[in-house]
Amino acid sequence: MIFNPEFSAQQQHTTSPIVTGGSVIALAYKGGVVVGVDTLCSYGSMADFKNVEKIAQVSKNTIYVSSGEFSDFQQVVRELAKIDRSALQYDDGVHPSPRDYGNYLARLSYKRRCKINPLYLQNVIAGFHNGERYLGLVDIYGTYLESNFVTTGFASYFCKAIISNYWNDNCTLDQAKQVIRECFKVLFCRDCRAHDVIQLAYVDEQGAHLEQPERVETKWDFSGFKNRANEKLHTQ
Amino acid sequence: MLKHLYDTDCVTWSPQGKLFQVDYAMEAVKQGSICLGLKSNDFVVLCSLKRQPSELAGYQEKQFKIDDHMAIAIAGLTADARVLCKYMRTECLEYKYTYESHHPVGRLVFKVAEKSQHKTQSGAKRPYGVGLLVAGIDPNGVHLFETCPSGNYYEYKCQAIGSRSQAARTYFESWFHLFEKSTLEQLILHGLSALKKAIMEDEELNEKNVEVGILGKNQKFIHLNAQELKDYIVKLETFNANTQIQQE
Numbered sequence: 001m002i003f004n005p006e007f008s009a010q011q012q013h014t015t016s017p018i019v020t021g022g023s024v025i026a027l028a029y030k031g032g033v034v035v036g037v038d039t040l041c042s043y044g045s046m047a048d049f050k051n052v053e054k055i056a057q058v059s060k061n062t063i064y065v066s067s068g069e070f071s072d073f074q075q076v077v078r079e080l081a082k083i084d085r086s087a088l089q090y091d092d093g094v095h096p097s098p099r100d101y102g103n104y105l106a107r108l109s110y111k112r113r114c115k116i117n118p119l120y121l122q123n124v125i126a127g128f129h130n131g132e133r134y135l136g137l138v139d140i141y142g143t144y145l146e147s148n149f150v151t152t153g154f155a156s157y158f159c160k161a162i163i164s165n166y167w168n169d170n171c172t173l174d175q176a177k178q179v180i181r182e183c184f185k186v187l188f189c190r191d192c193r194a195h196d197v198i199q200l201a202y203v204d205e206q207g208a209h210l211e212q213p214e215r216v217e218t219k220w221d222f223s224g225f226k227n228r229a230n231e232k233l234h235t236q
Numbered sequence: 237m238l239k240h241l242y243d244t245d246c247v248t249w250s251p252q253g254k255l256f257q258v259d260y261a262m263e264a265v266k267q268g269s270i271c272l273g274l275k276s277n278d279f280v281v282l283c284s285l286k287r288q289p290s291e292l293a294g295y296q297e298k299q300f301k302i303d304d305h306m307a308i309a310i311a312g313l314t315a316d317a318r319v320l321c322k323y324m325r326t327e328c329l330e331y332k333y334t335y336e337s338h339h340p341v342g343r344l345v346f347k348v349a350e351k352s353q354h355k356t357q358s359g360a361k362r363p364y365g366v367g368l369l370v371a372g373i374d375p376n377g378v379h380l381f382e383t384c385p386s387g388n389y390y391e392y393k394c395q396a397i398g399s400r401s402q403a404a405r406t407y408f409e410s411w412f413h414l415f416e417k418s419t420l421e422q423l424i425l426h427g428l429s430a431l432k433k434a435i436m437e438d439e440e441l442n443e444k445n446v447e448v449g450i451l452g453k454n455q456k457f458i459h460l461n462a463q464e465l466k467d468y469i470v471k472l473e474t475f476n477a478n479t480q481i482q483q484e
Contacts, residue, residue: 093376094340103336130375 013117017069019043021054022194023155024065024124025183028133028148028169029176032204033126035063036180038187039213040195041070047195055201057208059084062098062127063201064105067152068140069120076119079108098127098203102136102144110142122152128203154191159183173202184216247359257363258356261385264365265397268311270434271298272404273369273380274394274427276418279452280371280380282309283427285398285435286445299449303328304456305338305373307449311398312366312385320348320364341372345381345389353387363387367397371451378453396430404430411477418480424448424460424468425475432472441469 019041026035041049054073056064058080066073080101087095096104102125112118123138137143137150148169151159167179177200187194196218201210242248243256250256271284286295299309300317302324310317324344331339348368355361363385370381382397383389394412396404407430415423427448432441439445443465451457460468 090343090346092340092342092346094343094374096335097337100335100337104334107334 011117013115014069014072014120017072017120019048019070020193021052021067021070021073023151023153023159023187023191024067024122025152025155025159025163025180026065026124026126026135026150027163027167027176027179028135029173029202030170031133032128032173032202033133033135034173034176034180034200034202035065035124035126036177036184036198036200037065037067038184038195039197039199040193042193045192047193050195050197051213053199053210053213055199055210056080057201057210058101058125059095059098059127060207061129061203062096062101062125062134063203063208063210064101064123064125065201066121066123068122072119072121076105076108076121076123080105097129098125098134099129099136099146101125101127102134102138102146105136106138106142106144108142109138109140113141124150124152126201126203127208128205131205154187154194155183158186158190162186173204177202181216185218188216188218245359246356246361246363255356258386261363261365262367265312265367265385266399266401268313268366268398269296269298270396270398270401270404270431271309271311271369272394272396272401272408272427272430272434273309273371273392274408274412274415274423274430275371275378275380276415276420276423278378279420279423279450279455280373280378281420281423281427282307282369282371282447282449282451283424283431284309284447285431285441286447288445295445297447299447299459301449301457302344302370302372303332303338305451306341306344307371307451307457309369309371309447309449310366311369313364314366316364317366317368320351320366320368323351324348338374340374340376341370341379341381342374342376342391344372345370345383348383349387349389352383352385356385356387369395369397371449371457373451373453394430396434400434400436403433407433414477414480420450420452421471422480424450425472426477428468428472429475429477441472442466443469 022038024037041052056077125136127134137145184198188196196216199213242250246257269285269287273282284298328339355363368383372379394408443462448460
């Protein structure tokens with residue numbers, strides 16, 4: 001490779017992501033919020049890193065997940081950790097609420113969008129503070145939304161119907177988790193860049209709880225597969 | 237005294253361990269007209285005596301809103317106070333822009349103190365010649381802070397600074413145990429009573445030379461208007477802290 005000094009002098013602008021994470025789905029339930037994401041980082045269409053834990057706990061009662069360029073996700077986690085660290089330095093008992101993190105991230109994303117060098121991410125901040133649930137979505141442009149349910153990536157297309165049919169914001173934690181699992185089942189079938197191992201996390205008044213990755217239920221024992229009916233057809 | 241040997245600038249210690257320039261700056265605060273603050277569980281009240289440079293002049297405002305949840309009362313060099321006020325307002329706006337929530341009070345006072353301290357350790361600078369009483373509400377509760385030219389800051393239940401403030405502080409020492417559970421009206425009357433202790437014999441409190449600001453958990457910072465001030469000054473005639481004890 002010939003080293004071209006001209007290229008290193010320019011700042012490059014992110015135009016397309018390289019290592020990407022999949023959809024994120026987050027739902028509020030009675031007493032908290034629950035987030036689900038798969039454990040895959042794709043290198044284009046290759047399923048390169050299959051055991052990635054993508055849920056970041058940025059403070060005692062706030063978690064952060066995103067889909068999109070994974071190195072940008074890691075950078076944002078570092079930026080959000082700075083806020084918590086400076087709170088430690090002031091040592092005055094004031095801790096940012098989940099909403100503070102959400103707005104901060106919206107400002108950060110908007111700043112980068114204005115420089116035409118975006119953080120190539122769709123972000124979800126989830127938390128529980130002062131008896132109130134919090135779910136925020138920040139997209140690549142810095143658009144900021146708060147809602148009872150939030151989806152990124154392909155989940156926004158495939159899963160909203162499932163969510164509106166089977167979920168309401170007063171359901172139990174287990175019901176909400178089940179809805180998320182159903183959504184990831186569908187995603188695994190239809191989204192080429194999805195994976196069947198997911199990780200769930202929930203935040204309630206005790207704080208954030210991250211769970212171990214789990215495999216989505218899939219069904220492959222269709223009689224057509226088992227009997228290889230098509231094969232017999234074509235080899236006659 | 238050989239003070240003049242050690243008081244030229246901030247970067248010279250005296251043999252007694254004093255920074256004379258900083259001490260002189262604190263004197264400027266003591267020359268300013270009195271302002272005081274007191275807090276209950278739900279409210280903070282700031283009371284100040286406004287000075288009128290001459291018959292022809294207006295009265296110098298001493299209380300400034302920093303944000304909906306924070307206000308200051310000043311004693312000392314008004315010009316220096318303006319600088320700090322602008323700084324505090326800018327910080328609050330930036331914090332709100334970034335986090336969409338109110339700047340924690342103690343943290344802003346800390347920033348002001350840092351700024352003030354910086355001026356006490358430089359060869360070419362002088363300390364700010366103003367003391368602030370910062371009243372604020374944040375998730376940690378109701379706050380009243382005092383800042384000094386020295387860069388120190390303290391949190392108080394009630395405090396008075398400026399000229400003849402000792403008289404007001406003496407009043408506070410007798411009655412501050414009542415403030416926590418006082419109603420807003422009682423708190424304002426206590427503040428005005430303390431203010432009354434600190435005026436000269438030939439002066440009197442009226443709606444022109446008194447400034448009262450209130451801040452509460454569900455109350456954005458406001459000044460009492462002229463009519464409200466008049467009413468309170470009338471109520472002051474019959475206000476007696478002892479009656480508050482009897483009610484409880």
